[in-house]
Amino acid sequence: MDKIAEIWTRVERSLFPHLEECLPEMTKVHRQVVLTLEVVRIEEHVAPGFLQWLGRKRKDRKALARAFVAKACCNIPTTKALVDRLLVDRVLRQICGWEKAGDVPSLATFSRAFGEFARSALTDETHAALVKTYLKDEVVWHVSRDSTAIEAREKPGPPPLRERSRYGRGRPKKGEKRPKAQNRMQSQYLQSANEALAELPKFCDVGAKSDTKGGKRHWTGYKFHVDVGDGGIPLSAVTTSASLHDSQVALPLMKMTSGRVTSLYDLMDSAYDAEMIRKMSYELGHAPIIDSRATRSQEKILFDPDRLRRYYNRTASERFYSRLKDNCGGRNVRVRGHTKVHSHLMYGLLVIFAQSLLGLVT
Helix, strand or coil, rough: CCHHHHHHHHHHHHHHHHHHHHHCCHHHHCCCCCCCCHCCCCHHCCCCCCCCCCCCCCCEEEEEEEEHHHHCCCCCCCCHHHHHHHHCCCCHHHHHHHCCCCHHCCCHHHHHHHHHHHHHCCCCHHHHHHHHHHCCCCCCEEEEEEEEEEEEECCCCCCCCCCCCCCCCCCCCCCCCCCCCCCCHHHHHHCCCHHHHHHCCHHHHHHEEECCCCCCCEEEEEEEEECCCHHHCCCEEEEEEEECCHHHHHHHHHHHCCCCEEEEEEECHHHCCCCCCCCHHHHHCCEEEEEECCCCCCCCCCCCCHHHHHHHHHHHHHHHHHHHHHHHHCHHHHHHHCCHHHHHHHHHHHHHHHHHHHHHHH
16 A cells, blocks of 8 residues: 555645646546546556558557546546547646647547557556556455446347357267266366456347346346455456356456455355355465355355354445446446447446545545
């Protein structure tokens, strides 16, 4: 926390007094954007532009990346609304890096830059660097693992074709022995996090979740899976198809988070009630606290009082999703395709990461 405290002190004592002299119209929202950009520093991860011998000079990609973070911080619903805001809001425009209204790129340039950032995984790289910078030497007591529904404005895509079995249809011949096929979680147990994530379905489809009253809610789009640490700080994030069960993402998320921070307890709801998940958590040196689900042959197992108190910390993931959807653009998904949808959500995640860290200091 010493590094984030240094940023807070430097911004409060040096940067804000200077900005208030140059930009007297600064509001509380502008100050929040400045603090967020100072923590995230997304421009440091933007790839340098290539040399141009012909054609029109490309717009500054670093200012564009800062603008997309400001868009999530201000909860601006669309890119067009962001461009309109930059044209009239002199303070926000200069914070992002443009001096005059005529310097603000066109809507088409913003769209091209967003696609470039999504394909290069700029937000994932920035988030991984932030976790390494600020949390590498810290101990995270509780990691809350959960997912949320992301509604998208696109039609469900066809699922990928399954590989045909080399044995053909029908039962095996007399005396023939076939190896037992592994399910997804058994394969993930032996794979690295990146290998397991590469095999997860990421196309748009229809998902369903049961609410607290037992009813089912359907949506078209994706699922956003996040590991949230103490204080609401997001540690790892994955976007998958809406129909994928939460338990199918637990093992790669667990491996990804354990490679970034040192944690003690894994908190999960009954959707993650699987022996393979508990086994992996123990092998990583964690203590799994997973809510059990009742079946026909077994009643629901209740927590011990001490574990129940720790399990209450799982609400950190629910508060994170509430902030993402209500304040950081989680409900305003206007892009299409897994890569762009994931990038859009990650801008909001970066904002919440910075604000949560600053909240711990202040």
